[in-house]
Amino acid sequence: MLLTLSCGAVGLTLTVASRAYLLEPHWNPTLEEQALARIHRLGQTKEVTTVRLYMRNSFEEEVIKVQESKKQLANVLLLPHDDGSTGGNLETLHRLRSLL
Structure with missing residues (x-):
């Protein structure tokens, strides 16, 4: 069966499936x-194998980074x-703010 994300x-x-192939990364990782x-x-009674395919040195690598x-x-x-500590988390939030 071939499905879009x-x-x-x-x-x-889809518990009858035993393999999943991700052919294109999606901007939203939770969708995958x-x-x-x-x-x-x-x-699910079978062992499931997941294969992610992507092209190196392409736009797909940037999507995976995002x-x-x-x-x-x-x-x-x-x-x-x-614990009230925000040092590392605040720095990370500032760095990741560019996503929004």
């Missing part, structure tokens, strides 16, 4: 994760800040 990330349970989660559902930056930003925003 926008189609494969919504409302499907949601699409892959459709295979890794309750009831994905990583967005994941870092989400981690900074979602981490508990009980």
